[in-house]
Amino acid sequence: MDVLTLSRLQFAITSMFHFIFVPLTLGLSVLVAMMETRYVLSGNEMYKRMAKFWGKLFLINFALGVVTGITMEFQFGMNWAEYSRYVGDIFGAPLAIEATVAFFMESVFIGVWAFGWDKVGRRFHAVSIWLVALATNLSGLWILLANGWMQHPVGYVLRNGRAEMVDFMALITNPFGLLKFGHQIVSGYTVAGFFVMGISAYHLLKARNREFFKASFGMAAVFALAASIMVAVIGDFHAADVAKTQPAKFAAMEAVWNSCSNAPMHLIAFPDEKNECNLVSALPVPGLLSFLAFHDTNAQIRGITSFPKDERPPVLPVFLSFRLMVGLGTLFILLSAAGLFLSRNGLLEKYPLFLKLLVLCIPLPYIANQLGWLVSEVGRQPWIVYGIMKTSDAVSKSLELSQVIGSLLGFTLLYGLLGFVDIYLLAKFARKGPEETHVGATNAFRN
Amino acid sequence: MDLHIVWFVLWGVLWAVYFMLDGFVLGAGMLHRVLGKTDIDRRVVINSFGPVWDGNEVWLITAGGATFAAFPTTYALMFSYLYTPLLLLLFGLIVRGVSFEFRSKEESAAWRGCWDWAIVLSSFVPALLFGVAFGNIFSGLPMDQAGYHGSLVALLNPYGIVSGLLFVMLFLEHGALYVAVKSTGELSRRAESLARTLWIPLLVVAVAFLGYTNFATKLYDNYLKTPVLLVAPIVAVAALIGVRVLLGKGNTLSAFTASCVTILGVVGTGVIGLFPNLIPSSLDTLYSLTIYNSSSSEYTLRIMTAVAFMFVPVVILYKIWVYRIFRGRVTAEGVAADHEAY
Numbered sequence: 001m002d003v004l005t006l007s008r009l010q011f012a013i014t015s016m017f018h019f020i021f022v023p024l025t026l027g028l029s030v031l032v033a034m035m036e037t038r039y040v041l042s043g044n045e046m047y048k049r050m051a052k053f054w055g056k057l058f059l060i061n062f063a064l065g066v067v068t069g070i071t072m073e074f075q076f077g078m079n080w081a082e083y084s085r086y087v088g089d090i091f092g093a094p095l096a097i098e099a100t101v102a103f104f105m106e107s108v109f110i111g112v113w114a115f116g117w118d119k120v121g122r123r124f125h126a127v128s129i130w131l132v133a134l135a136t137n138l139s140g141l142w143i144l145l146a147n148g149w150m151q152h153p154v155g156y157v158l159r160n161g162r163a164e165m166v167d168f169m170a171l172i173t174n175p176f177g178l179l180k181f182g183h184q185i186v187s188g189y190t191v192a193g194f195f196v197m198g199i200s201a202y203h204l205l206k207a208r209n210r211e212f213f214k215a216s217f218g219m220a221a222v223f224a225l226a227a228s229i230m231v232a233v234i235g236d237f238h239a240a241d242v243a244k245t246q247p248a249k250f251a252a253m254e255a256v257w258n259s260c261s262n263a264p265m266h267l268i269a270f271p272d273e274k275n276e277c278n279l280v281s282a283l284p285v286p287g288l289l290s291f292l293a294f295h296d297t298n299a300q301i302r303g304i305t306s307f308p309k310d311e312r313p314p315v316l317p318v319f320l321s322f323r324l325m326v327g328l329g330t331l332f333i334l335l336s337a338a339g340l341f342l343s344r345n346g347l348l349e350k351y352p353l354f355l356k357l358l359v360l361c362i363p364l365p366y367i368a369n370q371l372g373w374l375v376s377e378v379g380r381q382p383w384i385v386y387g388i389m390k391t392s393d394a395v396s397k398s399l400e401l402s403q404v405i406g407s408l409l410g411f412t413l414l415y416g417l418l419g420f421v422d423i424y425l426l427a428k429f430a431r432k433g434p435e436e437t438h439v440g441a442t443n444a445f446r447n
Numbered sequence: 448m449d450l451h452i453v454w455f456v457l458w459g460v461l462w463a464v465y466f467m468l469d470g471f472v473l474g475a476g477m478l479h480r481v482l483g484k485t486d487i488d489r490r491v492v493i494n495s496f497g498p499v500w501d502g503n504e505v506w507l508i509t510a511g512g513a514t515f516a517a518f519p520t521t522y523a524l525m526f527s528y529l530y531t532p533l534l535l536l537l538f539g540l541i542v543r544g545v546s547f548e549f550r551s552k553e554e555s556a557a558w559r560g561c562w563d564w565a566i567v568l569s570s571f572v573p574a575l576l577f578g579v580a581f582g583n584i585f586s587g588l589p590m591d592q593a594g595y596h597g598s599l600v601a602l603l604n605p606y607g608i609v610s611g612l613l614f615v616m617l618f619l620e621h622g623a624l625y626v627a628v629k630s631t632g633e634l635s636r637r638a639e640s641l642a643r644t645l646w647i648p649l650l651v652v653a654v655a656f657l658g659y660t661n662f663a664t665k666l667y668d669n670y671l672k673t674p675v676l677l678v679a680p681i682v683a684v685a686a687l688i689g690v691r692v693l694l695g696k697g698n699t700l701s702a703f704t705a706s707c708v709t710i711l712g713v714v715g716t717g718v719i720g721l722f723p724n725l726i727p728s729s730l731d732t733l734y735s736l737t738i739y740n741s742s743s744s745e746y747t748l749r750i751m752t753a754v755a756f757m758f759v760p761v762v763i764l765y766k767i768w769v770y771r772i773f774r775g776r777v778t779a780e781g782v783a784a785d786h787e788a789y
Contacts, residue, residue, distance in 0.1 A: 052787075059548065060548065060552075063544055063545050063547075063548035063549075064545060066501065066544060067540065067541040067544040067545055068541065070507075070508060070537060070540055070541070071537060071541070073508060073511050073512065073515075074511070074526060074533060074537050076515070076522075076526075077511075077515070077522050077523055077525065077526025077527060078526045078527055078530050078533060078534070079527070081523035081524060081526065081527035082523070083523075084515065084519055084522055084523035084526075085519055085520050085523040085524075087519075088515055088516070088519020088520070088522060088523065088743065089519055089743045089744050089747050090747065091515075092512070092515035092516035092517070092519050092522065092743070092747075093516045093747055093750060093751060095512045095515055095516065096509070096512035096513050096515060096516035096517075096751060096754075097512075097516075097751075097754055098512070099505060099508045099509040099511075099512040099513075100509055100512070100754060100755065100758045100759065100762065101754075101758050103505050103508055103509075104502065104505050104509070104762045104766075105762075105765075107501040107502040107504070107505045108499075108501075108502035108505075108762075108765060108766060108769050109769075110501060111497070111498035111499055111500075111501055111502055111769065111773075112498065112769055112772065114497075114498070114787055115494075115497055115498035115773065115785075115787060115788070116498070116772060116773075117785075117787055118785070119772050119773065120772060159744075160744075162519075164743075164744040164746070164747070165743075165744065165746055165747045165750070166746060168746075168750045396523075396527035396530075397527075397594060398524075398527050398528055398530075398594050398595045399527060399530060403530050403531055406531070406534075407530070407531075407534050410534065410538060414538060414541065414542070418541070418542075418545055421545075421549060422545070422549075425549065425552050428552075429552075
């Protein structure tokens with residue numbers, strides 16, 4: 001193993017770990033804000049308790065999201081110094097703007113929200129969680145504009161031995177980044193929707209705080225259904241954009257080896273990388289792939305073999321991740337539609353099996369989110385900036401192997417430990433009902 | 448207007464404000480076990496900065512982001528050359544953040560004791576390493592066209608260590624004063640008296656640092672060339688003396704304010720001395736990273752300047768507003784009654 005491989009592994013581990021916490025933060029902040037707004041508008045105390053109960057889980061999750069985010073910023077300089085030097089002129093800007101316009105707002109108002117229940121007025125308090133939600137989503141926008149630039153570089157020239165920005169507007173209107181942002185945000189909402197549905201289902205099975213959790217479930221089901229439909233719709237646009245801007249990634253996603261027009265979609269396929277063909281490909285739907293990519297059944301799809309060998313992404317992981325992600329996405333639409341139907345008709349508790357299923361489904365949107373990033377980031381390889389810079393040229397030159405081995409071990413141990421504790425606490429407070437979370441002065445040390 | 452200079456000033460201001468704001472959290476974190484004899488006292492200390500620590504830490508993220516956007520070459524080389532110390536610092540910041548959140552989520556004394564020590568250690572390590580890193584930046588890193596020739600051990604040179612101690616002492620004093628201001632009764636008195644005790648070693652380290660700087664760095668050159676700049680170190684020293692005088696009068700809030708000025712002055716002194724370097728080379732000035740040879744393009748600097756001038760004032764306004772919301776002292780009764788507290 002060399003510095004490059006270990007740095008890549010480290011980046012994969014630290015970003016995927018960071019990404020366990022981010023999607024829930026994106027969605028749960030909005031859900032909690034909606035709950036608190038209902039409280040402010042109706043004066044119904046149950047919605048206040050809802051905001052507090054789900055807010056507690058939000059805070060436990062939020063803490064790890066924030067601290068693991070710092071790692072991401074540091075790592076660009078630490079492990080990817082050549083990258084930072086080469087593209088910093090254009091890539092640094094969205095990161096700095098994210099800190100200034102989004103991260104400050106998020107971190108300041110989360111303090112107001114968590115500690116300000118008795119210090120600011122009701123309305124202001126609700127506004128503060130909306131500001132947190134807005135800032136969290138705005139953070140996502142800037143980060144995905146930065147990532148979108150790596151995927152589809154725009155608004156730059158190569159000059160003075162580096163990429164220099166010449167068009168800021170192009171950077172912030174980059175369709176790749178905006179589509180990715182749209183797709184990611186609603187994926188985060190799906191995670192939050194299933195998180196709240198799953199935990200509510202758990203309590204409904206135990207028949208505790210039924211009104212409270214039925215109301216939570218109802219809100220989450222609407223949220224999850226709307227979000228998961230949006231995921232599919234924006235995802236479709238996103239994939240079509242990928243077909244145009246990153247044909248090698250698209251070919252890997254669909255395991256298309258040879259260029260062809262009127263390309264069929266094989267419902268069952270399995271790629272064989274060594275022989276550059278598909279081991280299995282059955283149930284073709286003629287022209288569907290061409291249609292999905294270019295909205296024209298006769299459009300030409302470039303195959304993997306049309307790219308030089310050193311410019312191809314690994315096909316199998318990209319293909320499998322994509323298929324699995326799409327499959328899960330479809331499942332989310334069906335499950336949340338069923339959830340909404342049952343909850344609207346007051347039938348939830350009649351179907352304990354469905355409730356049990358939803359508890360088990362809590363991790364699935366998380367997995368779908370991770371798979372999406374695998375498609376996106378592995379599919380971009382061997383490029384770090386598509387078409388401009390290869391990942392192998394991006395790694396820091398001054399690093400020694402021992403340093404990266406040390407940091408990788410450190411991250412693995414630390415993140416493993418913290419992840420374990422965080423999930424333990426999330427589970428503990430999720431299992432507790434809202435009454436236990438809401439402790440008064442008599443329970444001085446409970447928290 | 449030379450945008451390079453604008454960004455150099457902003458760069459210095461971001462670091463200075465970060466150390467002023469996170470300095471008291473790091474200091475209080477290091478001291479919370481010493482100051483808090485009981486669990487509830489410790490919770491008072493942690494909750495004294497509970498609503499604001501996260502927002503304070505963002506100044507660091509912004510300082511990092513600003514370095515990346517405005518001086519990408521410096522960002523790339525600084526972070527990769529200082530790999531191991533920055534990694535340890537990062538681990539410190541990660542552990543500190545989750546410790547605040549996790550500590551009071553279980554009743555057990557063993558659980559809380561564990562996170563208490565995690566807070567102490569994860570406050571001490573970043574404080575020390577920031578000092579070591581900045582000391583080494585002040586004295587220059589061994590770099591030439593072939594790259595970096597240093598190591599972790601080389602960073603722990605005597606000057607780096609003195610500088611690290613200075614940061615630790617500054618933050619300890621700052622943290623003790625903050626707790627004195629933000630808490631009540633016995634805890635507040637204990638913090639105030641600890642601030643008095645800590646002031647003497649702080650003064651000793653500060654004098655040693657100022658003297659050593661003359662031999663280990665070229666920071667004073669700018670001051671000899673442009674004596675009017677001496678206002679920064681003079682303010683720093685005057686404020687440091689002010690801390691003790693005001694403490695003698697029992698005015699802890701003014702003493703804390705003076706401590707804020709001390710930190711701003713110390714960082715300002717270092718940054719002014721560096722100009723126009725961001726990281727001098729200790730081998731040959733030809734390879735120093737300056738605000739000119741490591742900066743972004745004029746275009747990027749213009750965009751970033753517009754963003755900074757539009758949004759930083761807004762950030763400062765709402766931060767001041769939030770500090771006003773949470774003004775006043777944190778009491779044991781208040782923490783015990785507030786189920787949202789840490």
